[in-house]
Amino acid sequence: KDDPEVLEYLQAENAYAAAVMKPTEPLQEALYQEMLGRIKQTDLSVPYRHGDFFYYSRTEEGKQYAIRCRRKANPPGLEFDNPQSDAPEEVLIDGNELAREQKFFSLGALSVSDDGNLLAYSTDFTGFRQYTLWIKDLRTGELLAEKFEKTVSVEWAADNRTLFYTVEDEAKRSYRMYRHALGAELSADQLVYEEKDERFRVGVSRSRSLYYLFLSSESHTTSEVRYLRAAEPRGEWTVVAERQPDHEYEVDHHGDHFYIRSNRTGRNFALFTAPLADAGPQGWTEILAQRPAVMLTGIDMFAGHMVISEREDGLPQLRVTDLASGESHRVLFPEPAYSASPGENMEFETATFRFHYQSLVTPPSVFDYHLHSRDRLLRKQTEVLGGYDCENYRSERLHATAADGTRIPLSVVYRKDTPLDATAPLLLSGYGAYGLSLPVSFSSARLSLLDRGFVVALAHVRGGGELGKFWHDQGRMAAKRNTFTDFIAAAEFVLGRKYTARDRLMISGGSAGGLLIGAVLNLRPELFRAAVLQVPFVDVLNSMLDSSLPLTVGEFEEWGDPRNADAYAVMRSYCPYSNLAPREYPAMLVKTSLNDSQVMYWEPAKYTARLRTLKTDSNALLFKTNLAAGHGGASGRYDFLREVAHDYAFLLLCAGIRA
Template sequence: MSHNNFLQNLTKPPVADKHPEVLELHGDRRIDNYFWLRDVDNPQVIAYLEAENAYTAAMMQHTESLQTKLYNEMLARIKETDLSVPYRKDNYYYYLRTEEGKDYPIYCRKKDNLSAPEEILLDENELAKGHEFFSLGVFDISPNHQILAYSVDTSGSEQYTLFFLDLTTNQLLPETIPDTYFSFAWANDNQTVFYTKIDDANRPYQLFRHTLGTDTDADVLIYEEADELYHLYVDKTRSQAYILMSLRSSITTEVHYLDANHPQGNWQLIHPRTTGMEYDVDHHSDYFYIVTNDAATNFKLVKTLVASPSKVNWQTVIPHQEDVLLTGISLFANHLVIYERKGGLETARVQNLSTGEESNITFPEPTYEFYEGNNPEFNTTILRFHYTSFITPQSVFDYNMETQQRELKKETEVLGGYDRTQYQSEWLMATAEDGTKIPISIVYKQGIKKDSQNPLLLTGYGAYGSSYPATFSSNRLTLLDRGVVFAIAHIRGGEEMGRKWYEDGKFLQKKNTFTDFIACTEYLINQKWTASDRLVITGGSAGGLLMGAVMNLRPELFKAVVAHVPFVDIVTTILDTSLPLSAMEWEEWGNPNDPVYYDYMKSYSPYDNVEAKDYPDMLITAGLNDSRVKYWEPAKWTAKLRELKTDNNILLLKTNMGAGHSGASGRYESLRELAFEYAFILDRLGLGTRD
């Protein structure tokens, strides 16, 4: 067959043969023609995914020069050989660096001062050799700085193998531990470690104790969580005094603690799980400090003596506030850092534990992202934090908690002469169907006019209480400089406007998430920021579910849709508790074994609501090894859309055959994936040939 004929055949969309499966629940018979795509061991399934990839490549072949141009343009803004800001722990300064041409970071340290010789601890590039995918999980150094515990995943399935490296000899210890999760803690004896193992559904459910130099078969099982709603995590307080075992469902927490100086000792319970009650624990001197939603929707801070941690002894430190969400705390020897969210934006205040005096950390831009950096030391007056916005590149600050002075340690360099004065960001408010004001973060290049002619890329998430951050991206300049406006819809289901914002976008109120997004879309069109034929939307995972839902509801609003690893077959997936996360999802979306939730979830499930009508242009992505959203969800959705849609618009499925939920792991291949996505967007907007 000639190359031209081969391409002509490829430009016909692959057809997924129908192998109907009948699913029955509550008297409802659901015929799923594409259930067979779940069988990853079936050669026909792999052949189908590869055919879809070939079709996608053929349909995007005319953009290959654009993809190359975009890739080179984005790469040219990145300082490929770079160095992180070192952080101090005891007598060592730890940092990582990158080198031009290498995909992964190199972890290093220096002893006593930054002029000392460099010691390379771990080079991810060496570990990644021979693997299509590489991800580092645990990276935790023993209290005496002599042993490095690290774990790796080389498939994207989030199944990690744990290793121990002797930093004095640079030799691996003989023991390796497979099927671990990326939570871990050292005891203070430098010999005992605690790690978590996963079950067949990738759920961390067991806590083990291991002593270095002993056979891992002799490791002691400390705890096994039988309830599939709960995940198990292990961690250590900054004070280094206690190891914490946290058992968490989506809405309930139970924490146990152990004296880190006595790893063979008995674990103690702080408070038994109470459905709907969440709490996080930190330690200072004789007290545990606890952030909890107990009788406090937006959370409050309490403290209790370590010797008597039960709830009856909790003393309120920061009471519940109706208009302020307490997002967390950090404890240092003489300071308490309080993280809050007010009016949708993050703030912090620092309290001197000796005097009670407080100082505020505030920022001037209308929308931004702020979070704590690496602060391993307890006895310090310096708080490291990160700040970024649509316009300000990632910046690292050291804040003196005594003097209230902040020092900029590093702002990520953007090569090529980035001029922040050429860009503008705003915080807008749309109005939802029920009158609720929905925030929108927006950024654009100076000179943009609101005349309905602007191309616009709108994104959102709206699930799990995750607030969508307004961060800087040098890659995004590629779109902004071509006149594309970028916006985030801060819809309900996130936590931008407080805990109720989340509660109003889950369970039987989940549809608020979708109608909020549509309201934001209509607002941007009505305010002449853009028009429907100039509007592209994008979202990933639960944000991919959002894409599918709004596309089913109002397909005419959008020119094109990009859905990354979309969670679109929600009813079937959550019913299958053998899959990772499924049972835990009952506390986010509802339990479909209950007819009320089943009917509600089915009424918006993107896969179940595909209809014979026109849909926008679409790019859908998947990862063959994805353990969070299995590859078959986007594959089945694509097949059903091909079967039913009545338009001639482009529909592409692109499956990464060697990666998981987050796509390619190497920074250069990740950039190529983004160049492909941007090429699709610009091509659909008619901007593919614009310089």
């Protein structure tokens, strides 16, 4: 990427894309100002308690990055904790100062010592997701001498002087964990663990109770966890359960037991307890069985309660259990399609549980839920300036039917005055990989499409995690083709229901979602008017054949190992780059970033270059490279809005909407 000829080529493509999009510059500026006008630029997050402090972040108008702060807290009460404090503000990290004269900035790990005096944090200034770890003395504001390169995760031991951290190898695999004593030379740091299996990555974490540290080694299908008392940082780490193929588990702590989420009795995971004195599998007791229709996605342990995160019928659920009585109940949510997830719950001794909630029409909302009374307190809903009224929009949960009869969930949003008579443009997005669920989230920027008559739909295709591990299994490895045919079924569904027409149907996806869009365009290009592919994984075969690339070896368990003839044939059948052919394609915008460490920039570059030689249409094919960013695009909030405005202008241009 430092080759002058390569940079010249990418810059030439950028210049061509800019020339094609030049007539839309007034529209791009109008979109940007609209989006900016909906944001409260000077704002404050809801503070959360951690030890003796309330932590929060705030933004200031005109500044790209958040400022991380804290204030001394009052002693906690049994009712809803009041996050207000008259104590003076301490600025922990000002992203704007750190990013000064930088084109990119990302904050990675963030960990405060138990006594509140030391902050370990990591930064990336390229977008390559290669982080440098620093330690700041919060009493003086000074950085300590230590500087750790290529770090991933970090945790403090209970002595406030010992730090455990993990580092990457040349393929960006987190493979080693070290122990560091403050003030010591880094060369003296003890290598605690090295993961030799290239499919596995290591990470360090700590229980909410603060009693235990956990060292996890995980592949896409298998995990192994070690534990250590946080008060004994020089002690020996103990394995909970030796790794076994296809056994995934995670561990939390409460009292005299570990709580273990494991799939050893079923793909959707069950919940077990194990006494600390006998934590191996022989000592596990099942307390919540695996359920075919409900995916157990996570557990949060507190002194008196346990909160279980689940997914059922494609929707997230939160279940609260009183550990003394065993009584449990679900937190109820009012809308047909939404996202709900645990929030910042740092305290073990607490009467409240914080969660985040949003939907396609409800802005991000922070709730504190009283674990005894079941009352909920809305701490904050993100303010949408400019008179936004959710009553003007409709959110729906629909289902398409795949060729094999499988029902494919769709989340749909549009203005209530939008005609559903095949005249509206529609943007259909999807992902469908790694068992990750496509979030049903609010976007104030998206209002610029909805208010111009767009319908927006999310296709929750197989390969994702919306309906549990079975949903993931039916869209990975040899079954990967289901992901693409599900998306096509979703497209045909919205066409059949007259939400849009073929000459108005746009599609988009990023990363593995870009693979989805690329494959679909080869299968059924005539269905679509336009497509946006963001950092798309489009050269599957060549990338999966190169084990030196980040992610490749670990992802053999998601896509297959192409050195195996059967796996090669499957990947060859859908690889977007390999299946380009002389045919008509819709208008396309392909986007990448020069410093992307997950999908290398040359994949979409090669894909676009080859497509130019094959396509038989005159539709626009634009290739745009951010020369100062990584997988997530621009890091500054204003720069990111500029990128969104550009993409929306492309879609509006293709829909014939010029203002």
